[in-house]
Amino acid sequence: MASGRVRASIAKEFSLLFRDKRLLAPIIIVPVVQVVILSYGATLEMKRAGAGVCDMDMTSETRRLISAMEATGYFKVKLVSSPENLTEMLDRREITIGIVIPHGFTSGRNRDLQVMVDGSNTSLGQTALFYFMGVMLKGFTQTAPIDDRVRILYNPCLKSSWFMVPGVVALVLLVFTMLLTAIAVVKEKEQGTLEQVIVTPIRPWEFVLSKTLPFIIVGAVQVSVVLAVAVLWFRIPFRGSLLVLACFAILMLMSTLSLGLFISVITRTQKQAMMTAYFIAPVLVMLSGFIIPLENMPKPSQAIAMLNPITYFLIALRAMFLKGWGFRELWPQALALFAYGAVLLSVSTWLVRRRVL
Amino acid sequence: MKAVILKEIKHILRDPLSLTVILAMPVVYLFLFLYSITFDIRGVSLGVADYQMSSASRKFIETLTAQGYFDLKGYYPDERSLLRDVSSGKVKLGLVIPRDFDENLSRGRLSYAGWFEGVEGNSTNIARGYLFSASAGYVLRQAVSSGQHVPANIKPRYLYNPQLRSSWFLAPGFSAIILTLIATVLTALSLVREREEGKIEVLRTMPVNPYGFVVAKTIPYVVIGLLDFFITIGLVALLYRVPVKGGIASLTGFTLLFLVPSLGLGLVISSLAKSQREAWLLALATTLLPSIILSGFVFPVESMPFWLRALAEAMPARHYLVILRGVMIKGTSARELWPQALVLALYGIALVAIAGRRMRGWLRGE
Numbered sequence: 001m002a003s004g005r006v007r008a009s010i011a012k013e014f015s016l017l018f019r020d021k022r023l024l025a026p027i028i029i030v031p032v033v034q035v036v037i038l039s040y041g042a043t044l045e046m047k048r049a050g051a052g053v054c055d056m057d058m059t060s061e062t063r064r065l066i067s068a069m070e071a072t073g074y075f076k077v078k079l080v081s082s083p084e085n086l087t088e089m090l091d092r093r094e095i096t097i098g099i100v101i102p103h104g105f106t107s108g109r110n111r112d113l114q115v116m117v118d119g120s121n122t123s124l125g126q127t128a129l130f131y132f133m134g135v136m137l138k139g140f141t142q143t144a145p146i147d148d149r150v151r152i153l154y155n156p157c158l159k160s161s162w163f164m165v166p167g168v169v170a171l172v173l174l175v176f177t178m179l180l181t182a183i184a185v186v187k188e189k190e191q192g193t194l195e196q197v198i199v200t201p202i203r204p205w206e207f208v209l210s211k212t213l214p215f216i217i218v219g220a221v222q223v224s225v226v227l228a229v230a231v232l233w234f235r236i237p238f239r240g241s242l243l244v245l246a247c248f249a250i251l252m253l254m255s256t257l258s259l260g261l262f263i264s265v266i267t268r269t270q271k272q273a274m275m276t277a278y279f280i281a282p283v284l285v286m287l288s289g290f291i292i293p294l295e296n297m298p299k300p301s302q303a304i305a306m307l308n309p310i311t312y313f314l315i316a317l318r319a320m321f322l323k324g325w326g327f328r329e330l331w332p333q334a335l336a337l338f339a340y341g342a343v344l345l346s347v348s349t350w351l352v353r354r355r356v357l
Numbered sequence: 358m359k360a361v362i363l364k365e366i367k368h369i370l371r372d373p374l375s376l377t378v379i380l381a382m383p384v385v386y387l388f389l390f391l392y393s394i395t396f397d398i399r400g401v402s403l404g405v406a407d408y409q410m411s412s413a414s415r416k417f418i419e420t421l422t423a424q425g426y427f428d429l430k431g432y433y434p435d436e437r438s439l440l441r442d443v444s445s446g447k448v449k450l451g452l453v454i455p456r457d458f459d460e461n462l463s464r465g466r467l468s469y470a471g472w473f474e475g476v477e478g479n480s481t482n483i484a485r486g487y488l489f490s491a492s493a494g495y496v497l498r499q500a501v502s503s504g505q506h507v508p509a510n511i512k513p514r515y516l517y518n519p520q521l522r523s524s525w526f527l528a529p530g531f532s533a534i535i536l537t538l539i540a541t542v543l544t545a546l547s548l549v550r551e552r553e554e555g556k557i558e559v560l561r562t563m564p565v566n567p568y569g570f571v572v573a574k575t576i577p578y579v580v581i582g583l584l585d586f587f588i589t590i591g592l593v594a595l596l597y598r599v600p601v602k603g604g605i606a607s608l609t610g611f612t613l614l615f616l617v618p619s620l621g622l623g624l625v626i627s628s629l630a631k632s633q634r635e636a637w638l639l640a641l642a643t644t645l646l647p648s649i650i651l652s653g654f655v656f657p658v659e660s661m662p663f664w665l666r667a668l669a670e671a672m673p674a675r676h677y678l679v680i681l682r683g684v685m686i687k688g689t690s691a692r693e694l695w696p697q698a699l700v701l702a703l704y705g706i707a708l709v710a711i712a713g714r715r716m717r718g719w720l721r722g723e
Contacts, residue, residue, distance in 0.1 A: 022631050022635055023632075023634065023638075026635065026638045026639065030638065030642040033642065034642075034646050037646060037647060037650050037651065037665070038650060040661060040662055040665045041650040041651055041656055041661055041669075042650055042656055043478075043656060043660055043661070045660050046657065046660060047659065047660040048659055048660070049657070049659060049660075050659075087516075090516055091687060091693075092693065093679070093683075111510045112510045112512055113510065113511045113512060114512055115511055115512060115513045115514065116513075116514050116516055117513055117514065117515050117516065118515075118516060118517065119515030119516055119517050119518030119519060119521050119525075119526075120516075120517045120518055120525070120526060120682050120686040120687055121526055121657070121682075122396055122518065122521050122522075122523050122525075122526040123396055123479065123483065123523075123526070123655065124657050125515060125521075126483065126521070127482065127483075129513050130486035130489055130490060132511075133489070133490060133493055133511060134489065136511065137493055137496075146468075146489075146492050146493065146496060147461065147466055147467065147468035147469070148469065148488075148489070148492065149468075149469065149470035149471070150450070150452070150469070150471045150472065150485075150488065151470075151471070151472050152472070152475035152481060152485075153443065153472050153473065153474055153475050154474070154476050155475040155476055155477075155478060156475065158475060158478040158481055158482050159478055160478040160479060160656070162476075162478070163476055163477045163478055163479075171646075175638075175641060179634075179637065179638075180634075183634050269372075270633050270634070271372070271546050271550065272374050272375055274542075274633065274634075274637040275374070275375045275378045275379070275542070276374075276378060277637075278378075278538070278542050278637070278641065279378045279381075279382055279385075281641070281645070282645065283385065283386070283389060285645075286386075286389065286390055286393070287389060287393060291394060291649070291655070292394055292395075292477070292479065292480070293476075293480060295402075295449075295480075296398055296480055297394070297395070298392065298393065298395070300392075301389075301392060301393035304389075304393075305393075318476055322476050323444070329445075
């Protein structure tokens with residue numbers, strides 16, 4: 001009876017997985033820690049950035065400007081007596097931006113503000129400069145000369161965490177299911193128990209199913225944990241449907257589990273399997289738009305990213321979280337993920353038959 | 358001690374696949390990451406719904422696209438069709454020029470509305486900065502041409518990285534991340550493997566100094582780590598023309614100081630884990646995301662909440678990145694970086710000592 005055989009081997013994998021009770025903790029805790037670190041840490045908001053000001057004019061006007069800078073909360077102003085001090089402080093990373101207000105600034109004799117920006121951190125330096133320009137424009141004209149009513153859709157506070165936390169769903173699915181699958185097979189190779197499996201009349205697809213099903217459940221638990229922490233604790237909006245998310249997660253699992261099987265085919269020991277997974281994971285993560293969106297990558301990289309199943313999953317995840325999209329808008333991504341999953345799964349099952357069983 | 362080192366070297370050489378992976382990692386990563394990931398955001402896609410259609414409004418749009426920061430995808434007949442394309446992400450910025458644009462402008466007021474597709478915070482933030490500085494420039498030019506009083510003439514100068522190349526900013530970060538990833542995983546599997554394979558029992562019968570044993574096991578990996586460091590820095594300097602202003606000698610010294618705590622962290626993980634699988638997961642959890650998020654690689658540590666800043670300060674990668682940026686981009690002298698060096702050295706000693714203590718416990722059969 002095929003179904004009895006499948007049930008027995010699945011039961012075996014489950015007992016193997018949960019016998020190692022210490023593994024349950026990382027399965028739950030690692031995703032939670034990742035969401036927490038990303039939610040609090042992944043912010044490009046500039047707060048308390050060091051700003052050095054050398055005020056050579058010393059009028060009430062310039063003092064008003066300095067307190068206006070402080071009042072924004074973006075800057076922590078340090079007053080210095082000479083421009084040389086500013087360069088020294090930039091060297092020591094004490095300030096991000098240094099401003100020299102020349103003599104005669106208020107009277108209009110010298111309107112040139114010298115601004116030195118730390119270019120070694122390009123994004124922070126630019127942000128500091130733009131914010132400073134904003135303070136200047138507001139502070140020196142009675143009415144603000146720019147009436148900017150451009151609204152930001154989906155992520156009004158520009159929180160990077162809203163962009164990145166949905167990606168954690170993809171990250172944990174990839175890392176855990178890929179590695180645990182690979183190890184489940186390689187461990188049998190290493191310990192020599194694979195021979196015992198080979199002599200049983202198990203079919204390749206049954207073997208693959210029994211090796212992957214426990215990790216589908218691990219994946220489902222992890223997705224739920226990430227979703228719960230992100231939505232309930234960090235109030236990251238999830239505007240889509242849970243059912244659509246579940247469908248996408250299963251499509252994604254087809255690819256990650258197959259990758260795990262691939263690794264198990266090309267490696268002999270657990271250490272090799274882990275090294276290979278360790279090597280592959282950051283490439284798949286970085287070239288999927290996890291940190292920066294695809295549009296900002298050069299064209300050849302975009303082409304490579306299109307070969308990466310995680311790319312499609314990430315696009316779908318973010319659209320589900322922030323835009324509330326469903327299958328009507330995301331069918332191309334679903335189709336692509338399904339195609340990848342189907343191809344990878346058939347190839348890896350074929351490889352398992354040829355090289356393992 | 359020599360025997361342990363030799364044995365570990367033999368073990369490394371016996372597994373060519375793992376060794377290849379370790380040496381290929383920095384090459385592949387640097388190529389892919391430095392090439393693909395860039396913050397030089399150019400050509401932000403722009404859609405315009407212009408209700409004024411005057412020469413002034415066209416000139417304003419030209420100002421936005423002139424420097425290549427915005428790429429005009431097209432004009433839209435109304436707000437609705439523009440908003441639809443912003444929502445779907447076809448254009449990143451949808452700009453609406455109101456009917457009273459010219460009238461406002463004659464009163465010295467530049468007015469516009471619209472939407473950013475803001476899913477990703479970083480590029481939206483930068484694009485908003487471009488929009489703001491282009492508008493500010495436009496307003497100033499208008500003011501000057503109509504003979505008005507100029508509020509201020511801001512002359513920005515970027516120090517250390519005058520052309521504001523994002524590769525100069527990202528390359529030290531990638532180097533720190535790559536070395537953290539490699540160093541920690543190298544040792545994370547070492548002790549736990551011996552225990553899983555039952556070799557600790559064999560060691561118990563021999564007169565082994567646990568601290569010496571742990572140090573000896575680390576030394577071959579320090580060499581591999583240094584090799585990876587030279588590959589990384591070589592590629593960064595030759596291919597991406599990132600300078601090493603402070604000199605390679607002092608950088609190598611600092612890297613040694615950084616490798617010890619990173620390898621030590623791996624050892625501690627290895628001594629805490631019960632299985633290789635657990636060690637691997639712990640290593641990945643403590644390195645991959647923290648080294649990207651908390652090292653100051655992209656996200657400013659100063660803006661983080663207090664407890665997370667404390668956690669970031671506890672990351673060796675954070676201090677190493679300060680050193681790398683300082684020595685490479687700013688040309689900071691080694692003397693000024695002593696606080697970072699001291700922290701790394703103390704971490705190194707502490708972590709290796711903790712691993713040694715665990716080892717001593719095992720040797721006594723605890």
